[in-house]
Amino acid sequence: MSFILATISTLCILISALLMVYGWYTIRVKKNRNRHKAIMITASLFALVFFMIYMTRTVFIGNVMYNGPENFKFAYTVFLTIHIIFATLGAIMGLFSLYLGFTGRFQSHKKVSPYTAIIWFISAATGIAVYLILFIIWPSYHMDTNLWQAIFGH
Numbered sequence: 001m002s003f004i005l006a007t008i009s010t011l012c013i014l015i016s017a018l019l020m021v022y023g024w025y026t027i028r029v030k031k032n033r034n035r036h037k038a039i040m041i042t043a044s045l046f047a048l049v050f051f052m053i054y055m056t057r058t059v060f061i062g063n064v065m066y067n068g069p070e071n072f073k074f075a076y077t078v079f080l081t082i083h084i085i086f087a088t089l090g091a092i093m094g095l096f097s098l099y100l101g102f103t104g105r106f107q108s109h110k111k112v113s114p115y116t117a118i119i120w121f122i123s124a125a126t127g128i129a130v131y132l133i134l135f136i137i138w139p140s141y142h143m144d145t146n147l148w149q150a151i152f153g154h
């Protein structure tokens, strides 16, 4: 169950990151404000679906423990922590960019949003890497645990 939900949510975050790149292109190169708005809203909705699935999984099933080689475990923990920091920052800045866009504060929006898009992209890329480590490279299907243990171990 964890695997199916994680795969769906990772696909959502992949689509969201690709839409983010396309949304940037529509405004930077094409100067198409309406399309930019529509694409960024869609990208945000995919991120929202990701977040809802992630939270459902965390609350009802638990998160998955790292099951790779012991000598890589510390690096993984650092990597996961960086991912969590970027994801939290990306969510906050995403909401802020949407707010600046919707309220027509385009000067500020233009200054802040490139950072939002880059942080969002890094958080998606590191998130996909975490998925690959936990579910594809060193799968640990029967090792569901809670959020705290998934980060810091037993």
Ligand code: HEM
Pocket: 024, 027, 028, 033, 036, 037, 040, 041, 044, 094, 095, 097, 098, 101, 102, 103, 106, 107, 109, 110, 113, 114, 115, 116, 117
């Ligand atoms: C998470 C959501 C969003 C992100 C990450 C985002 C990202 C960006 C980025 C990176 C730029 C700068 C493009 C450049 O010159 O390099 C930009 C510009 C712009 N965005 Fe967004 N955007 C978002 C949502 C919105 C929304 C909802 C609207 C409209 C309601 C909007 C309207 C605009 C406009 C009009 C510009 C051009 C500003 C100007 O050139 O003066 N954006 N956005």
